[in-house]
Amino acid sequence: MVSNGRKRKLVALDPTTKSSIAERFEAGLRARVIGQDRAVRAISSLYQVFQAGMTNSARPLGTMLFLGPTGSGKTHLVEAAAEILFGDRNAVVKIDCAEFQHSHEIAKLIGSPPGYLGHRETTPLLTQENLEKYRTERDPFTLVLFDEIEKASDSLWQLLLGVLDKATLTLGDNRKVDFSQAMIFMTSNLGAKEMSELITGSIGFAPARGGKMPDDDLDQKIYRTASEAARRKFSPEFMNRIDKVVVFRSLKHQQLCEILDLELTGIQRRVDESAGERFSFSLTNEAREFLLSEGIEYRYGARHLKRAIERFLVNPLASLSATGQVRLGDMVVVDITENAEKLDFYRDDSEAARSAAAMDAVQAMKASDERRIAA
Numbered sequence: 095m096v097s098n099g100r101k102r103k104l105v106a107l108d109p110t111t112k113s114s115i116a117e118r119f120e121a122g123l124r125a126r127v128i129g130q131d132r133a134v135r136a137i138s139s140l141y142q143v144f145q146a147g148m149t150n151s152a153r154p155l156g157t158m159l160f161l162g163p164t165g166s167g168k169t170h171l172v173e174a175a176a177e178i179l180f181g182d183r184n185a186v187v188k189i190d191c192a193e194f195q196h197s198h199e200i201a202k203l204i205g206s207p208p209g210y211l212g213h214r215e216t217t218p219l220l221t222q223e224n225l226e227k228y229r230t231e232r233d234p235f236t237l238v239l240f241d242e243i244e245k246a247s248d249s250l251w252q253l254l255l256g257v258l259d260k261a262t263l264t265l266g267d268n269r270k271v272d273f274s275q276a277m278i279f280m281t282s283n284l285g286a287k288e289m290s291e292l293i294t295g296s297i298g299f300a301p302a303r304g305g306k307m308p309d310d311d312l313d314q315k316i317y318r319t320a321s322e323a324a325r326r327k328f329s330p331e332f333m334n335r336i337d338k339v340v341v342f343r344s345l346k347h348q349q350l351c352e353i354l355d356l357e358l359t360g361i362q363r364r365v366d367e368s369a370g371e372r373f374s375f376s377l378t379n380e381a382r383e384f385l386l387s388e389g390i391e392y393r394y395g396a397r398h399l400k401r402a403i404e405r406f407l408v409n410p411l412a413s414l415s416a417t418g419q420v421r422l423g424d425m426v427v428v429d430i431t432e433n434a435e436k437l438d439f440y441r442d443d444s445e446a447a448r449s450a451a452a453m454d455a456v457q458a459m460k461a462s463d464e465r466r467i468a469a
């Protein structure tokens with residue numbers, strides 16, 4: 095035990111301390127992003143370094159490359175971070191590289207030099223003002239996302255290399271934009287086709303074929319496929335500028351079940367916050383199983399599941415609400431139809447259900463009013 099008068103053990107318990115802010119950030123990410131612990135840890139340790147003021151000011155605060163299967167949460171992770179830090183999933187400066195596949199489109203990002211046609215009409219995306227737009231006193235930095243970088247044109251690459259290296263970007267009119275207070279994330283699903291074949295072969299039809307590949311083996315293979323594809327496509331000078339490369343894992347059955355629950359909670363929250371009728375809904379086990387069987391297509395990750403939820407649950411619920419068939423305080427029970435082809439919706443008129451739903455609606459209204467007042 096250290097009992098020397100000059101050394102004092104440090105324990106961070108106060109909820110306002112910096113370490114607990116970083117811990118809450120990590121817990122928030124974990125609750126929103128399922129099954130991607132390595133990626134969550136990587137981004138939260140970057141945040142911790144920032145909180146501790148230990149970043150290098152000549153470079154961006156951090157640069158990360160996210161690889162891995164489609165629909166596994168690469169873009170979602172950055173948006174979830176924005177939601178936790180800035181209260182809005184869209185508080186990210188997002189560059190969809192697919193939109194900049196031709197060199198002349200770069201003007202949309204950095205503007206064109208004075209005198210060029212259209213110079214005044216273009217309001218470039220990457221200005222200093224845009225970068226500073228979402229910053230707060232506690233988190234005075236920007237999340238920048240270059241999505242699907244493998245689709246970027248050569249001139250976008252040149253621009254990106256400069257930003258990663260010197261944290262500066264020169265706009266068309268010669269103004270400088272400072273990226274030293276930015277965390278830069280890049281996503282790519284290079285090797286997507288191969289990864290999708292690996293997933294389909296190992297877990298896609300596993301129950302019918304039996305003998306499935308252990309999850310860890312599959313993720314090892316995905317890791318190798320993604321890393322090799324990245325090494326083939328991206329130059330060493332680019333790879334050397336990246337602080338961390340994270341390969342996302344393919345989502346398995348258990349994780350997709352958890353994502354279904356997350357989505358259901360999210361839909362109830364959307365109903366509670368909407369301007370329309372606030373009602374509660376609950377699914378029978380059969381209805382949950384139905385959504386999973388319609389929505390699980392492993393090679394598309396959570397994307398397919400989200401589509402099934404929209405189609406079978408959200409759209410019918412919205413139409414019931416729009417046509418006045420469900421009202422404030424109703425409890426809607428969702429079950430499967432007799433031929434199990436879709437979902438059926440019932441109003442539970444029992445006293446217990448009505449009073450529980452009415453309580454929920456009142457709570458939701460209060461919470462939403464409070465949020466509005468706070469905003």
Ligand SMILES: Nc1ncnc2c1ncn2[C@@H]1O[C@H](COP(=O)(O)OP(=O)(O)OP(=O)(O)O)[C@@H](O)[C@H]1O
Nearest residue numbers: 126127128164165166167168169170283353396397
């Ligand atoms: N790990 C996850 N945890 C929770 N939700 C997820 C996860 N992965 C995906 N989702 C859900 O699925 C949607 C699509 O995922 P996302 O856009 O992050 O895919 P992606 O990995 O970026 O794929 P792509 O390479 O095709 O762009 C997200 O908006 C989110 O709602």
Ligand SMILES: [Mg+2]
Nearest residue numbers: 168169241281
């Ligand atoms: Mg994406």
